[in-house]
Amino acid sequence: MKKILAMLLCALLVVSCTAALAERVGVSMPTKDLQRWNQDGANMEAMLTEAGYEVDLQFASNDVKTQLDQVENMIAEGADVLVIAAIEGSSLGEALAMAKDEGIPVIAYDRLLMDSDGVSYYATFDNEMVGTVQGNFVKDALDLENADGPFNLEITAGDPGDNNARYFYKGAIDVLQPYIDAGKLNVVSGQTAFDDVATPTWASEVAQSRAENILSSYYADGTNLDAWLCSNDSTAQGVVAALDANYNGNWPIVTGQDCDIVSVKNMIAGKQSMSVFKDTRTLAAQVVKMVGQILAGEEVDVNDTETYNNNVITVPSFLCEPVFADINNYTELLIDSGYYTEDQLK
Numbered sequence: 001m002k003k004i005l006a007m008l009l010c011a012l013l014v015v016s017c018t019a020a021l022a023e024r025v026g027v028s029m030p031t032k033d034l035q036r037w038n039q040d041g042a043n044m045e046a047m048l049t050e051a052g053y054e055v056d057l058q059f060a061s062n063d064v065k066t067q068l069d070q071v072e073n074m075i076a077e078g079a080d081v082l083v084i085a086a087i088e089g090s091s092l093g094e095a096l097a098m099a100k101d102e103g104i105p106v107i108a109y110d111r112l113l114m115d116s117d118g119v120s121y122y123a124t125f126d127n128e129m130v131g132t133v134q135g136n137f138v139k140d141a142l143d144l145e146n147a148d149g150p151f152n153l154e155i156t157a158g159d160p161g162d163n164n165a166r167y168f169y170k171g172a173i174d175v176l177q178p179y180i181d182a183g184k185l186n187v188v189s190g191q192t193a194f195d196d197v198a199t200p201t202w203a204s205e206v207a208q209s210r211a212e213n214i215l216s217s218y219y220a221d222g223t224n225l226d227a228w229l230c231s232n233d234s235t236a237q238g239v240v241a242a243l244d245a246n247y248n249g250n251w252p253i254v255t256g257q258d259c260d261i262v263s264v265k266n267m268i269a270g271k272q273s274m275s276v277f278k279d280t281r282t283l284a285a286q287v288v289k290m291v292g293q294i295l296a297g298e299e300v301d302v303n304d305t306e307t308y309n310n311n312v313i314t315v316p317s318f319l320c321e322p323v324f325a326d327i328n329n330y331t332e333l334l335i336d337s338g339y340y341t342e343d344q345l346k
Helices: 002-021 035-050 064-076 093-101 127-141 163-181 204-218 233-246 261-268 280-295 330-335
Strands: 024-029 054-059 081-084 106-109 121-125 151-156 227-230 274-277 317-320 323-326
Touching (some): 054 064, 106 280, 127 163, 151 233, 227 233, 261 274, 261 323, 280 317
Parallel strands (some): 024 054, 081 106
């Protein structure tokens, strides 16, 4: 009898240990087509695994239906926490309702999940500050406070389905609009409203096509272009490709975001002026910490409880601070920190 009881006790201990180790985190990323999301997914998976969680990492190929199906499958397969970087912020309502019904906390990763009360937390970089950094870079590079001007500017913003894109745009425009109003900055194409400058899915080829149209319509006569405000690196790469093929004037200031390898190489070559550096290791580490706090029943770290309303609730958020890389500091920020190797940037 004692032997049987001992065996049962061991079995219970095994079950208990298995349960403790079975905490499962579903991580949904938009696509593998952009370097940034590959890095985010890899960092998240490595850190969560090291912390002892079982990780279900899925990439949705920039297809909303695929992402919805993947998240619903994560729920059905017993995820304890979901971390979701949405392709389209308002597209996952059914899955979020299902997660809420199952009592599964959801962390919106980098992109706010909209129109649902099934979002528990939001972790991102300070999105408006990203745009502010870009706008200030243009302001300082052109010395708008002191130079006479006028200077010619064009704008390429992000995906209208990505709630962050409007924050990036707003941060930059808030810096530059006074100079546009004063006539010191001239948007030759006249395209300044977000809906006119947005780039669906952040696609480089879409940004390139629009830039080619602008260059052929407004700059073919030799008009000089001084700056092209781009919200991220994939759009900046499209603009640089268009400039390479269709522009013969002085090379303009070109902004970006994410420090993609292609864009850093363009920076080194003098074709992209800066890129906002959002160290995905920092964001991933913060999310892993939040996951641990959720599963331990602890208070979850947030530093913003007012800004990010998703049309249903204001989502408690943790905002990491972005910085910019340019030709003067990219070695320190990107190579010395171990984010890239020198060989990757050759």
